[in-house]
Amino acid sequence: MRRLPVYLVLDTSGSMHGEAIEAVKNGVQTLLTTLRQDPYALETAYISVITFDSSAKQIIPLTDLLNFKTPELKAAGTTSLGQALELTAKCIEQEIVKTTYETKGDWRPLVFIMTDGMPTDNWQQGLKDFEKVKKGMVIACAAGQSVDTNVLKQITEVVLQLDTADSNSIKAFFKWVSASISTGSQKVESNHKEVIGLDDLPPPPPEVNIVL
Numbered sequence: 168m169r170r171l172p173v174y175l176v177l178d179t180s181g182s183m184h185g186e187a188i189e190a191v192k193n194g195v196q197t198l199l200t201t202l203r204q205d206p207y208a209l210e211t212a213y214i215s216v217i218t219f220d221s222s223a224k225q226i227i228p229l230t231d232l233l234n235f236k237t238p239e240l241k242a243a244g245t246t247s248l249g250q251a252l253e254l255t256a257k258c259i260e261q262e263i264v265k266t267t268y269e270t271k272g273d274w275r276p277l278v279f280i281m282t283d284g285m286p287t288d289n290w291q292q293g294l295k296d297f298e299k300v301k302k303g304m305v306i307a308c309a310a311g312q313s314v315d316t317n318v319l320k321q322i323t324e325v326v327l328q329l330d331t332a333d334s335n336s337i338k339a340f341f342k343w344v345s346a347s348i349s350t351g352s353q354k355v356e357s358n359h360k361e362v363i364g365l366d367d368l369p370p371p372p373p374e375v376n377i378v379l
Contacts, residue, residue, distance in 0.1 A: 171211040171355050172229050172263055172276035173348055176251050178310070179218040182284050183242040183332070187310065190334035191281070194341030196237050201345040203232050207352035211274075215258060219251035220244035229262045248286035249293030252322070256296040263301075274355050275303035277362065279344050283310040283332045286318060294322060304362050306347075308340055309378070316378045325365055326378040339374035 177191055195216070202208040209232055216227040221244030227235065259276055266272035305323035309316050311332035319326045329336035346369045351362045362368060371377065 170213045170273045174278045176280040178282040180220045180246040187332040188242040190337035198345040223250035223254040245287040247288045249288040249290035252293035252297035256300045259300045278305045280307040336374045339372045
């Protein structure tokens, strides 16, 4: 079976404390509940969660939807985005089944990055590792106005921005992520085609602005 790997790379630095981190927890839970009702996603979607604050950690390795347990998220520390990119690259390298002459490997992973602030480490070094691995779509979300979207634009062409990092905006973003994963699962299962651009995904909700 060819899996559709999904990496959620989430900022858990101190500035996410309070409403924002609670909204992210609820968002992940909503995403799970929604995807478990989708037969395509149940068949193909595997989710991993990587968090970054003063360091980056993979708190959930790639896991199918039925065995996925909602992680406990706490907000503290600085914003090690570079470490997160480096770790995501390492996890993709280790966890994705590659295509060989005999077998088809996994589909290329979808990566969703969410941050509410400026990186506090050497993010460009991490980006070099991240650029080396094969990925499908990479979508970066700037939660609120304290993010330099030019940094995110160097990571991926697809950058979204929430006007505020409040619970309504974050909830809307995660609903869109779950709809995007559903669409991706359906495309690979039915048409054997991968998601390659925003046009392949549902339109973002009004709370989510596309940064051009």
